[in-house]
Amino acid sequence: MQIVGNTLEHQWIPFTPNKHFKADPRLFVRAEGVYLVNHHGGKVLDASSGLFCSNAGHGRREITEAVARQVQEMDFVPPFQYGHPGSFELARRVAELTPEGLNYIFFVNSGSEAVETALKAALAYHRARGEAQRVRFVGRERGYHGVNFGGMSVGGMVKNRESFGTGLPGVIHMRHTHIPENRFQRGEGEHGADLADDLQRAVDLCGGDTIAACIVEPIAGSTGILVPPKGYLKRLREICDRHGILLVFDEVICGFGRTGKAFAAHSFDVTPDILTMAKGITNGAVPMGAVAFRDRIYQAVIDATPAEGVIEFFHGYTYSGHPVACAAGLATLDIYKNEGLFERAARLSKPFLDRVFSLKDLAIVTDIRGYGMLGAVDLAPSGKPGQRGYQTLIQLFEAGVLTRVTADTVIVAPPLIAEESHLDQMTEALRKVLTRH
Numbered sequence: 519m520q521i522v523g524n525t526l527e528h529q530w531i532p533f534t535p536n537k538h539f540k541a542d543p544r545l546f547v548r549a550e551g552v553y554l555v556n557h558h559g560g561k562v563l564d565a566s567s568g569l570f571c572s573n574a575g576h577g578r579r580e581i582t583e584a585v586a587r588q589v590q591e592m593d594f595v596p597p598f599q600y601g602h603p604g605s606f607e608l609a610r611r612v613a614e615l616t617p618e619g620l621n622y623i624f625f626v627n628s629g630s631e632a633v634e635t636a637l638k639a640a641l642a643y644h645r646a647r648g649e650a651q652r653v654r655f656v657g658r659e660r661g662y663h664g665v666n667f668g669g670m671s672v673g674g675m676v677k678n679r680e681s682f683g684t685g686l687p688g689v690i691h692m693r694h695t696h697i698p699e700n701r702f703q704r705g706e707g708e709h710g711a712d713l714a715d716d717l718q719r720a721v722d723l724c725g726g727d728t729i730a731a732c733i734v735e736p737i738a739g740s741t742g743i744l745v746p747p748k749g750y751l752k753r754l755r756e757i758c759d760r761h762g763i764l765l766v767f768d769e770v771i772c773g774f775g776r777t778g779k780a781f782a783a784h785s786f787d788v789t790p791d792i793l794t795m796a797k798g799i800t801n802g803a804v805p806m807g808a809v810a811f812r813d814r815i816y817q818a819v820i821d822a823t824p825a826e827g828v829i830e831f832f833h834g835y836t837y838s839g840h841p842v843a844c845a846a847g848l849a850t851l852d853i854y855k856n857e858g859l860f861e862r863a864a865r866l867s868k869p870f871l872d873r874v875f876s877l878k879d880l881a882i883v884t885d886i887r888g889y890g891m892l893g894a895v896d897l898a899p900s901g902k903p904g905q906r907g908y909q910t911l912i913q914l915f916e917a918g919v920l921t922r923v924t925a926d927t928v929i930v931a932p933p934l935i936a937e938e939s940h941l942d943q944m945t946e947a948l949r950k951v952l953t954r955h
C-alpha cells in the first residue's frame with residue numbers, strides 16, 4: 519500500500535498522538551507467526567502479541583479458514599430471541615477453561631463491554647436477591663478496565679478519566695500495589711498483601727452491604743504489569759466473602775495462557791465470582807469478549823423472573839456471540855489445546871523473564887517486573903513523564919521490535935509460540951535502544 523498525500527487524515531486514531539503519527543506512521547500490511555511486516559517491507563518482531571491478543575501467533579490458517587467458512591455459510595444471526603449452535607459450543611468450551619463453578623458465559627465484543635456487562639450483572643444479581651441497596655463498586659488505582667463509563671469509573675488511570683466527567687457515582691478506589699519494597703521482584707512481591715485491607719476500609723466507611731462488587735486485574739497489565747503481592751488476592755477474596763461482595767477478576771490481558779495457566783485465577787489459586795476476558799479468546803482475529811459467571815449468579819437472575827417468556831436480563835449487544843467470532847474462538851481454543859500453548863507459556867516463562875531481568879544493569883532502568891509471559895521495564899523519565907517511553911517505542915520499532923509502552927514503562931508479552939531466539943532478538947533490541955539513552 520502506498521501512503522500518499524493526506525491518505526491518513528480522516529481517521530481519528532485511538533490512544534495515539536494523532537499529529538505525530540500521521541507525520542511518520544507506523545503501519546503494518548502483513549502478519550505471520552511472531553512477525554509483522556511494515557509498509558516499507560520491514561520485518562518487525564511482535565513482542566507484545568499485538569495488544570496481548572495473538573497468543574498463538576499471527577496468520578493462523580486454522581482460524582482464518584474457520585472464519586472464511588463461517589462467513590460464507592452464515593454471516594449473521596440475531597442474538598436476541600434467536601441463536602446459532604456455534605455460540606453455545608463456544609460457551610461450553612470456555613466454561614471448560616474457567617475456574618470451577620463459573621459455568622455461565624455471556625458474549626460481548628471487547629474487553630470494555632465485558633467489564634460493563636460484569637458490573638451490570640453484579641447489580642442485577644443483588645437486586646434479584648433482594649439486596650438492591652448494593653450499588654457501590656470498588657476498583658483500584660492504576661487499574662484499567664476499558665474505556666466505557668463503568669470501566670472508566672472503576673479504573674484508576676488519570677488520563678483516561680480527567681477529560682470525561684465524574685463517572686459512575688459511588689465508586690471507591692483501593693490503593694495500587696506498586697510499592698518500592700518490591701522493586702526488581704520477579705513474580706509476586708513479598709510486601710503489600712495488607713493493601714487488600716483497603717477493601718475492608720471501604721466496608722468500614724460505607725457499609726459492606728452497600729457494595730456490589732470489587733473489581734481488579736489479577737495482574738494490572740496496562741499500567742505496567744503490576745504483579746499482586748503474595749497473599750493479596752486471597753485476602754481480597756476473604757474480605758469479599760465476609761461481606762457478600764462479588765469479586766470480579768478482569769482477565770482481559772491475563773487470560774488464555776498469559777500466566778502459564780488458562781487464567782490468572784488458576785495461577786494464583788483464587789476463584790472470583792465473575793471473570794472478564796477478551797483478546798486471546800479469538801487470538802485477536804475477530805473482536806470478541808466474554809464474561810464468565812458463577813452458577814449462582816446466573817441462577818439468581820434467571821430465577822427472579824418466574825413468568826415464562828419474560829426477559830430476565832435486559833442487556834446484550836447486536837454482535838453478542840457473532841457467528842464469525844465464535845468460529846474464530848472455537849478454532850483458537852483448538853490451537854491452544856492441540857499445541858499445549860498454556861503449558862508452553864509456563865515453560866517459556868523462565869527463559870523469558872531471565873532475559874527481561876537481565877536488563878537490570880542498565881543505568882536508566884529503575885524497576886523490572888514480570889510473571890508468566892508478561893514483563894515490564896520502568897525507565898527513569900527524561901523531560902515530561904511519558905516522553906522517554908514514547909521515544910523508546912519508536913526506537914524499538916525502528917530496531918524491528920513491536921512493544922507496548924505505558925508512560926515510561928516498556929511492556930513485553932510475546933506470543934506463546936515464540937522461540938528462545940525470538941526472545942534473544944527482543945532482549946538485544948531493548949538493550950541496544952536503552953543503552954543509547
Ligand SMILES: Cc1ncc(COP(=O)(O)O)c(C=O)c1O
Binds near residue numbers: 629
Ligand atoms: C484488563 C483490561 N480490561 C479491559 C480492557 C479493554 O478491552 P478493549 O480494549 O477490548 O475494550 C483491557 C484492554 O487492554 C484490559 O487490559
